[in-house]
Amino acid sequence: MKTCKVLLLGYGVAGKAFARILNKTHDDILKGKDIDVKVVGITTGSRGSLVYQDGLDLAEATRQLEEDGCFDPKGPYYSKIDSMTAAEMLDYDVLMELTPLNIFTGQPATDHIRAALNRGKHAVSANKGPLAWHYKELRDLAKRNRCGFFFETTVMAGTPTFNMAHHCLQFCEIDKIEGILNATTNYILKEMAKGVPIDTIMKTGRELGFLEADPSMDTEGWDASAKLTVLMNVLMDADLTPDKIDRTGITGVTAEDIAAAKERGNVIKLMCRGTKDADGNVTATVRPEEIPAGDVFAGEDLVAVYSLYTDLMGKLTFLQYGLETTQTGYGVFADLCRVLDFMNGAV
Numbered sequence: 001m002k003t004c005k006v007l008l009l010g011y012g013v014a015g016k017a018f019a020r021i022l023n024k025t026h027d028d029i030l031k032g033k034d035i036d037v038k039v040v041g042i043t044t045g046s047r048g049s050l051v052y053q054d055g056l057d058l059a060e061a062t063r064q065l066e067e068d069g070c071f072d073p074k075g076p077y078y079s080k081i082d083s084m085t086a087a088e089m090l091d092y093d094v095l096m097e098l099t100p101l102n103i104f105t106g107q108p109a110t111d112h113i114r115a116a117l118n119r120g121k122h123a124v125s126a127n128k129g130p131l132a133w134h135y136k137e138l139r140d141l142a143k144r145n146r147c148g149f150f151f152e153t154t155v156m157a158g159t160p161t162f163n164m165a166h167h168c169l170q171f172c173e174i175d176k177i178e179g180i181l182n183a184t185t186n187y188i189l190k191e192m193a194k195g196v197p198i199d200t201i202m203k204t205g206r207e208l209g210f211l212e213a214d215p216s217m218d219t220e221g222w223d224a225s226a227k228l229t230v231l232m233n234v235l236m237d238a239d240l241t242p243d244k245i246d247r248t249g250i251t252g253v254t255a256e257d258i259a260a261a262k263e264r265g266n267v268i269k270l271m272c273r274g275t276k277d278a279d280g281n282v283t284a285t286v287r288p289e290e291i292p293a294g295d296v297f298a299g300e301d302l303v304a305v306y307s308l309y310t311d312l313m314g315k316l317t318f319l320q321y322g323l324e325t326t327q328t329g330y331g332v333f334a335d336l337c338r339v340l341d342f343m344n345g346a347v
């Protein structure tokens with residue numbers, strides 16, 4: 001039986017959600033794919049690391065972080081190894097990049113992935129930074145070294161996008177993408193439309209965990225721009241970076257704008273749009289737009305949505321309802337399954 005040794009860089013919301021799914025499915029994977037998945041390393045930014053070649057106890061790792069706030073420095077598998085050294089030195093088959101996003105550089109996550117691929121290891125990224133800034137380089141490096149490189153979680157958490165397109169839309173040309181890709185601004189605009197004052201929305205959003213202490217990456221449209229960049233680079237072979245998107249956030253949208261849109265039967269949404277013409281010229285915008293209140297994109301319970309315009313399959317729309325951490329963990333898990341298929345020669 002084969003073994004797949006996993007190295008997790010980062011063990012926060014995404015890492016722990018992935019660990020819960022892996023614990024639940026480990027035996028089924030063993031039966032279904034004949035591969036024993038073992039997490040051999042976990043690194044964090046400030047809470048220590050764990051390394052054990054025979055496979056770490058993930059429930060115990062999660063317990064230590066949640067109850068003690070850090071890995072036990074006196075525990076048997078405790079290590080001070082940092083992420084870059086782990087990526088370069090440890091013995092593993094797949095690196096999972098689950099560290100925080102730097103939306104302006106994609107670092108240090110890009111270096112972690114580059115180190116893995118250079119060593120011929122597979123890589124999975126929940127972090128959209130490396131995809132937004134260095135997708136083609138990393139894709140080509142993976143191809144040269146015959147490695148899998150997967151990133152389902154980067155746009156709309158685990159909602160099937162890249163893995164779906166890879167399997168189901170082979171040889172379809174995609175020349176247009178539109179969507180609402182940022183859940184936070186969708187929430188803010190929805191609450192504003194109900195007449196809730198912006199200060200109350202921000203306070204409640206933080207209490208419910210929807211909003212960061214500093215939500216400017218969302219409200220100024222950077223997060224949506226990074227996601228549109230990733231979609232267009234991967235699905236339309238564009239050559240964008242987030243700074244090349246024509247971007248306007250929602251900070252200038254007022255309650256009066258929303259009320260006036262409502263009078264016209266419309267709602268305001270932060271729309272992402274990308275097109276590619278027959279000569280390969282690309283345009284990409286992120287900006288607040290009025291859309292009809294009855295449009296599928298205006299749905300009350302919708303978290304995020306995208307449509308792809310294809311030559312062979314027409315327009316396809318994918319809607320995401322509800323945002324649970326399980327979905328984030330599942331996106332990473334789905335990528336691990338692709339790595340396992342890769343190891344079995346099935347990709």
Ligand SMILES: NC(=O)c1ccc[n+]([C@@H]2O[C@H](COP(=O)([O-])OP(=O)(O)OC[C@H]3O[C@@H](n4cnc5c(N)ncnc54)[C@H](OP(=O)(O)O)[C@@H]3O)[C@@H](O)[C@H]2O)c1
Pocket residue numbers: 009010011012013014015043044045046047048082083097098099100101108126127128153154157325328
């Ligand atoms: N949360 C979601 O629903 C979601 C959805 C889609 C994509 N993502 C992406 O997934 C990634 C992880 O998100 P998250 O929500 O899990 O973040 P998080 O809860 O803030 O956890 C981040 C983890 O990374 C660790 N870390 C920080 N710097 C590190 C470094 N240099 N090396 C190794 N670990 C480091 C942190 O450790 P310390 O606590 O010690 O700093 C923590 O364990 C991000 O790129 C995010 O954009 C998240």
